Amino acid sequence: QSYCHRLQHDMYFLTSTSRLNEQVVDKIILQLNRVYPQILTNEEAEKFRNPKASLHTRLSDLLKHLQKKGDRHCQEFYRALQINAEQLFNDLPSRKILKTPDPTEIDTDKEQYMLNDRGPVFFLACFSVAAGLALFWYCCNSETQAIGRARRILGFSPIIIGRHVRNICMLYLEDISRD
Secondary structure, eight states, X not given: OOHHHHHHHHHHHHHSTTSSOHHHHHHHHHHHHHSSSXXXXXXXXXXXXXXXXXXXXXXXHHHHHHHXXXXXXXXXXXXXXXXXXXHHHHTOHHHHHHHSOOTTSOOHHHHHHHHTTTOHHHHHHHHHHHHHXXXXXXXXXXXXXXXXXXXXXXXHTTTOXXXXXXXXXXXXXXXXXXX
């Protein structure tokens, strides 16, 4: 989609009341006047900065003028708008159309959130229940002879948090493998 078509699509949004204030429009006009390549001549810039005309009229005239000049001029307007009013630039209807994904494409981020919509607390709760059941089954099994060692480790587990848990588990497994 060319910048002229985008500007035509965004014209109503930009000229509606309270979207752009006088200072931002003046900054955009000055940038278009001073940037290389010069988009607006000095006479055109003075015409569009004329305080006697209403802001709506000046902005409408500016946008129509840029559309007549061509795609490069419209592109520079969008660049000036992005620099001077980034939030408004991101809210443009043409930007939202460009950001809309292909309906046949799978959105992997959305899919990821759909799978993990319960959050980390739910995961920790499920993991704790599974680990508790595994330890309970291990300790209550009559075939294992390491009940005393398991109770020692389980007795210290609330105190030991973090990297020390791994070291203790490794020592415990090494001790069991020696027997």
